[in-house]
Amino acid sequence: GILDRQGQVYRSVWDAIDRGVLLDVGHGRGAFSWAVARAAMRQDIWPHTISSDLHQYNIQGPVFDLATTVSKLLHLGMPLLEAIRRVTATPAQVLGMAGRIGTLQPGAEADIALLELAEGDFALTDITGAVEQAGQLLIPRGVYRAGKPYTGPTTQYTDHNPPWYHGRFRYPPVQPPHFGHTHP
Template identity: 40%
Template sequence: MTCDIVIRNGHVVDPATGTDGVKTIGILGNQIVEGAEAGKASVSEVDAAGCYVFPGLVDHHAHLFYGASEFCVKPETCLPFGVTAMVDPGTAGSANFDSFYQNIIVGSIPRIRAYISVNPGGLYGREYHTHYDASLLSPGRMSYQNIKAIFEKYPEQLLGLKLMLSTANVGDQGIEILEATLRLADEIGCRVCVHTTDMSITAADVAGRLRPGDIYCHCFTCTDGRSILDEAGRVRPEVLDARRRGVIFDAANGTFHYDHEVAEAAIAQGFPPDVLGSDIVIYAANMGHKVRSLPFLMSKYRNVGMDLPSVVRMVTQTPARLMGMEGEIGTLAPGAFADVAIFKWKEAKAYFEDAKSTYRETDRLLVPQMTIADGKIVYCQVDFNNGL
C-alpha cells in the first residue's frame, strides 16, 4: 500500500492496542492504515530510529479561551509538545461559551472538548474569584436555565459541569453547592469536574459524593496539610472507595496544585492518577519547573517510578475515552485519526518543582521530535528526520 506518510523503526507505545515495541505506522489521508510495512510514502518517510512513537497526546486539562481570559493559551501553542487533542476545564460559562466555541474551538487544529463553569462568566482571571452560592443553581434562576440550554446547543462539545470549590469562590457552602451541582448534572445527564484546591471542606467530603465518571481534579494538591492522604500518610478510605466506584482522578498539575510528597506517597501505595492534565496557562507554558509542557510532566511521573506505558495511557487512551472519542484518538489502531507524537529520551539535568517550591531532580526528559495532527506534519524538531 502506498501511504502519504510512513513512520519506520520507532518504538511504538500504544496502550489502547497493547503495543510496546518497534512497529511501522502508515498514514493515508487523515487515518492510520494497515499494510504500511511493505509500502512506500508519497509525501514523507519518517525514520524514527531511537525514538518513541505515541498516539497524539491528549491534554485533559488546558485553559484555552485565549483573548477572553487573562491566563489562557492558544490551542496551537501545544502542538510542539505532541498534543493533538485537549479538554478545556470550564474556562467559559453559560454567558460566553458561544464565543469560546466560535472563536477558539471551531478553528483549532487540536481537537477540543470542554466543561462549562457553573459560574456564568467562567474563569476570566487568575486573581479574580467570583463568589457564588448554591442558590445560583436553583431551578428558578436564569443561570440554571442557561446552562441547560447550552448543553442542548452543544451536545457534542460539552462533557460536563466545572465547579470551583475553592473557599474564595464558595466560602463555607462547599457541600451545598457541590450537591446542587450534582443535582443539575443528574438532570442534564453529564459529568461534574471539581477543582479541589483551597477548599473549606475535605477530600473525603468531595470523594464521598462524586458519582462514577465524575472528575476529582488536582488529586495531588495539598492545602494547609489537607489532601487525599490521612494523618498517617495513607490514601483516605473515601478516596479509595471513590475510585472503586469509577470516580476519575486527574492530576491536573498546574502551578499550585501538585505536592511531591502527596504524589509520591499515593503512587507508592498504588494510587496513580487516571489522567494527567497539565493545567497549562500562559504564565507556565515553556518556562519554569512546575508545568512547562505535558511531556515535561510525563517525564516527572516516569521519574516518580511509573512505567512508560502507564504514563502514556494517562495522556492517550484514558482521556480519549473520557472525551467520548475512544478508538478515534488516543490510539494508533487502524481507522483512528492520524494523530501521532514522536519523542526521544534525552539525557538532561532538570528539576521538577511543586507548589511548595520543593524540587526533585532528573537526568532525562522526553523531548518532542515531531507532531502529526489529522494526517499533517504540524511540528518537526530542527534536527529530526533531516531531509524531510
Template identity: 40%
Template structure:
C-alpha cells in the first residue's frame, strides 16, 4: 500500500472508538485507512512524538457569514486552530441564506453546516437587533430555502434574551419557533432542530428548556447573566434536568458575553457537563485573549475546570458529528472516515481565562495545534513542527 501520510509516534485519541494509545495513523488520499498487516510505503512520515493526534475539531457554534454580517469571520481562519468542520449559528436568515451559501459555504475548506435564523435578515450587525415576532416569519420563503438546502441546514435559530424578545411575549415567540420547525418537518420530511440563545433569558432556564424537544439545542448553557441553569441553592434547575432526560442538548457556546466562570464551576460540581463545547467566535474576540480567543483555548479552559481530555474531545468531535448527520465520516479517526486530523501539543504554561464579569480562572494547560489536515491535505503546519 502506498500511503499519502503516516503520522507516527503520536497519542492517537478517538472518542468515538475509545482509542487512546501510541500508534501510527495512516492516510491514503482523503481517507484514514487500516493497512491490516499490509506493507505500507510512504514518502511523508510525520513524527508526532509527544503530541496528541485527534480528529479534526468541529466548532458547532460560530458566525462565519464573512462580508455578509458585521460580526462574522472567515471560516478558513479557523484551520490553524485545528478546526476542520463548523456550524454557523444562524448568522443568515431567509433573505440572505443563499448569498451565505454561495459565497461562504461553497468555497470554504472548512466543512460548514448551518442554522437559519427565523428573522429573515439574520444577524447583520451588533447594533441592529433582530425582531423575532412570529408575524414576521416568511414561511413561504423559509420552506423553499429549507427544502433546497436540506443537506446543509440543521435547524432554526432564535435569540431569547431581554431586549431581544419582549419579556411578556418571549415565550410565545419561542413556542412559535418550535411550532414552525414542526410544521416544516411535517411538510418537508426534514428533522429541523431549534437552537436557542439563552443568555439573559426573561424566564427561568427550566421554563425555557421545557419548550424544547429532543435534539433541540440549549446554547450558552453556562451563561452567567440573569436566569441560569444553577439555582441559588446550588442545584440544577429541575426543568433543565428533565429536558436533558428528554434528549435536549446543551452547548457551552462560550462567546465573550455568554459564559460565566462561577456558573460553569457550580454546574460541573453537580456533574452537569455540556454535550457540546463550542466557541461562538465572532470578530470582536477572534484570536484575542482573555475570553474565548479560539476553540483550543476554550477546550483548555475546560481542562482547567477539571474535565478529562477524552471527555473534552468528545464534545468537539463525536457529538457534533452526530448532530450534523456525519457520524463515522468526520469527528473520528476510524478507517474510512475523512482524514480530518489535528495534531496538538498539551503545553504547561500559565493561561488566564476571563468571563464577561471579569471573573478569572487561572490555568496552566493550553492545547496548541501543530498541524491540521482537511480531507487528507495539510492546510496548516506550525513553523517549528515537522522539520
C-alpha cells in the first residue's frame, strides 16, 4: 500500500513520484479501496494513468470493465477530461506511442470507445465490498478498431444500471494485506 498506519502517504511514495515514477490505479481484485483512494487524493496523490487489471476473476466484480473503473475516479472527484486523458493520451505517451494511439488526431490508429456518461444512482464497489452510490456512470456503447466498427463480442447495457448493480451479484471481499489497504 501507499499509506502508513495513520493514513499518510509514505515519504518513499513522494520520493518515487519526484523521481518520475508514475502511479496507476490497476484496480484488479486487490488494488482499489475507497478509503485508500480518498486518503491519497486528500493528500494530492492522484493516479497518472487508469487501468482495470481486468481478468477472469474480477470481470464479474468489482472491476467489471475499464469504464466502471474510470467511473469510480469520477465519483471521487476527478474531472471527466482528466480521467479520459489518463486512459488515453497519458498511457500512449508512457508506452512511447503518443500520436499513434490514445488520440483522435488525423493519421492515428482510430481505436475509439464510444461512451455514454449516464446520470443516475449507481452502486460502485471496491475490493473490500464497500459500496458507494455514484451519480454518474460511463457506459460503453460501441468500439471502433482501426477506424472500423468492431462487431465482435461486446457488453451492451439495456438500461443505466448493468445487471450486477441490481443486487443480483454480491462480490466477496478480498482482504490481501499489501494491496489497496493501509498497513496493519
